[in-house]
Amino acid sequence: MVFDLGLSATALALLGIVFGAIIGSFLNVVIIRLPIMLKAEWTHEAKLFLGIESNEEKSINIVSPRSQCPDCGTLIKALHNIPLLSYCFLRGRCAHCGSLISIQYPIIELLTAFVTAYFFTVHGISEKTLLSLLFSYCLIVLATIDMREQILPDQITLPLVWIGLGVSLFFGFWATPEESILGAALGYLSLWSVMCLFKLITGKEGMGYGDFKLNAAIGAWLGWHMIPTVILISSFAGAVLGLLAIAFYGHDRRSPFAFGPFLCIAGWVSMEWSDQLLTLFSYLAF
Numbered sequence: 001m002v003f004d005l006g007l008s009a010t011a012l013a014l015l016g017i018v019f020g021a022i023i024g025s026f027l028n029v030v031i032i033r034l035p036i037m038l039k040a041e042w043t044h045e046a047k048l049f050l051g052i053e054s055n056e057e058k059s060i061n062i063v064s065p066r067s068q069c070p071d072c073g074t075l076i077k078a079l080h081n082i083p084l085l086s087y088c089f090l091r092g093r094c095a096h097c098g099s100l101i102s103i104q105y106p107i108i109e110l111l112t113a114f115v116t117a118y119f120f121t122v123h124g125i126s127e128k129t130l131l132s133l134l135f136s137y138c139l140i141v142l143a144t145i146d147m148r149e150q151i152l153p154d155q156i157t158l159p160l161v162w163i164g165l166g167v168s169l170f171f172g173f174w175a176t177p178e179e180s181i182l183g184a185a186l187g188y189l190s191l192w193s194v195m196c197l198f199k200l201i202t203g204k205e206g207m208g209y210g211d212f213k214l215n216a217a218i219g220a221w222l223g224w225h226m227i228p229t230v231i232l233i234s235s236f237a238g239a240v241l242g243l244l245a246i247a248f249y250g251h252d253r254r255s256p257f258a259f260g261p262f263l264c265i266a267g268w269v270s271m272e273w274s275d276q277l278l279t280l281f282s283y284l285a286f
């Protein structure tokens with residue numbers, strides 16, 4: 001169903017940019033705070049398990065305390081917290097102490113604004129657009145957390161599996177319920193088998209369980225038939241960028257690098273251009 005608001009393409013794009021930048025600002029908060037909350041929880045549980053007194057307080061959650069400068073601790077005024085605009089007129093510095101604000105903030109806001117404007121203008125405002133955006137926002141958060149911390153939180157990957165199964169059942173935009181269930185299973189097991197094989201040969205673990213769960217979520221959303229495409233694109237992109245990083249930045253080939261962001265990119269591309277990709281790969285295969 002398309003909700004026709006009678007807006008021109010330009011108005012839809014502007015609406016997408018404003019709405020997307022606000023969501024992007026919220027995604028930044030999740031990206032920064034969720035790993036801190038998880039680490040506090042793990043430390044608390046580990047201390048309890050070891051019988052050590054734990055005073056890890058739940059001092060931070062997604063909504064409180066209010067945002068503050070990581071350097072001087074000054075609370076950020078609402079006027080200095082406007083997505084994209086504040087970063088520009090503050091020239092990327094804290095209004096109080098002048099320390100640099102991470103470039104991640106405007107990049108995530110800009111990316112989210114661009115993705116939202118893209119779906120609004122290309123597909124209109126519909127149920128499918130809103131679900132595509134939900135999937136895209138989760139992928140943006142997962143990819144960035146994985147790049148920063150090398151973790152893919154279960155708190156996002158597992159609900160994403162269930163939501164994907166639900167979407168196939170109630171809407172069937174990308175996959176039938178059968179394709180979705182098989183997709184979740186194949187998504188998980190395919191990477192898990194690659195990890196087992198890799199471990200057998202090299203004795204090392206090349207991938208984390210978070211990658212399997214993320215791939216299961218992608219399979220649940222897009223169906224089992226998209227999993228080979230997702231793995232092909234993510235491995236190819238990962239290999240190319242990995243080699244470039246080793247060649248140009250002297251990245252140590254033994255040090256880990258996150259595979260999650262490549263899965264996220266492959267999942268997003270496969271959602272939006274599934275038919276074209278399947279046609280392309282069937283050409284290449286025969």
Ligand SMILES: [Zn+2]
Nearest residue numbers: 069072094097
């Ligand atoms: Zn400051």
